[in-house]
Amino acid sequence: MKKIRFAVIGTSVITKKFLEAASLCSQFEFAAVYSRNAEKGRAFVQNMGNIRVYDSLEDLACSRDIDAVYIASPTCCHASQSILMLENGKHVLCEKPVASNFREWRNMRKVSGENKVILLEAMRPVFNPGFQIIKKNLAKLGQIRKVNFNYCQYSSRYDKFKNGIIENAFRPELSNGALMDIGVYPVEVMAGLFGKPKHIAAHGYIIPGSIDGMGSITATYEGMQADLVYSKISDSHLPCEIQGEKGTMYFNSITGLEDIRIRYRNGYEEKYSADTNQHDMIYEVEGFIDMIAGKRLAKEYNDISSISLEILDQARELIGIVFPADASC
Template structure:
């Protein structure tokens, strides 16, 4: 397999995690880092041999770049990814991949027409743990309840309360609890069970109209699922997929470190051993490199992104959560 040469867009802390993971994966290298702040890009990329590049236009024309990791604000994802795909680059994009399902379908269509791969970087479903989750589903008997949540009070919320609104709380950046955290729950859910038959949504809105917290009740044939996400409050509860015979318990849905199988007949709870020897992003990069060799491998993950965004579209419609990045938006 030929080494996949990556560039990056963005300078948030998650790009540092990307760089650390690239160093652990033989199939990829990091050759360029792009940002509006070229000095920040240079600072991030220098330890890994990635040269600073000013802007997406330069990446699109770079002959030594095969793929681009996009970690800019959500509202920029679609336009940046489309430009790079049209330039012949594979794209790995942070969540949420786009503002709407319509935008995501556009990216997939462009990628398919050019023999390229576009993938949303939802990390948990690419690490070895996910195989344990899918393998144990049959042990649960008929699934009756699913509860997934990611509620963590953002460090930036105090700044918001003080009048300093950062990107993660700005409608202009297509941010908020659902777009930033809800996808961690929805993507695994629809990966396992597909689209729900009904979506009911409720949100806690902040003063600028962004959602600080959102809860979803989702109907499936034979069971219900709840998804809760919050950037203004913490919740120490875990996650559960509950069947008639047993339940799977996960400590966190975004980065699980503990997976248990609890039997309803009172038998001792089983600890499922997990391989956490590599960071999650390293597994994503390895999976992405395989998808570049065989794009058909990307199809189930692209469909899960489509399904999750479709659910979020409906949830946003119900609670009146509108972003300037939405197609057809008029302020």
């Protein structure tokens, strides 16, 4: 298979991490970067070789030298930028959350299908080898009754916020906030493992004059309940767990799915190692390239994104989080 010529939209830290991981894929070729500021774009690719710099999204979309685009712009831009690229025959790998709301995502999937190109959310955990280990061994737990997933990580940007410096992570007009930035991780892992819940309840704390800083979601399934806790204004060091009638599965990180263990009711414990690459974004890149080549289907992962966005929409409504992007819903 020929190399896939990638452009990236965005010059943030996550884009740099993406490029570090993607460079390990033999079929990946970094070809171009888009930035609203061409000078900033040139600085980003300095010493990276002959990388084209675009300051026009339309010019990038029309380029015949680009096969796929990785989008790492603010969430409020994901739908419009993805649709422009998809309409011009570009495959799109878009950072999480893939859209501001389910309506935007539905339109994105429609355009992807109409133009016969791949659209995929860059959600690390569901591509991580640890996710398959968890999924494969769930049956050992017997009837699953209780799930506790948490992702609470104090943000350095919160310190800046308290000092009057408001960065993107705390701007509701960009479709950001704790739920969208990090709550999405436990939501998507839950959706990937257990599907769509029958009912959800949600609570959150809105930082005065800003966006949500923390919250929780309780999802009800047939015979099972999942509690998801997330925060950008406090830390948690508790493991995640899946409780069954025969035993309980533990793992340390909802993003890395590390140190997976099952402790049975008789005290016996099993340990699993995923041997994960330190550049764990490599797995979503490999999956995306395989989908372009027709070796894998995007539908399974797109269905997880659909369930996730429906849950996020419901949770935001219950908590009272409204984005400008919701206006036309």
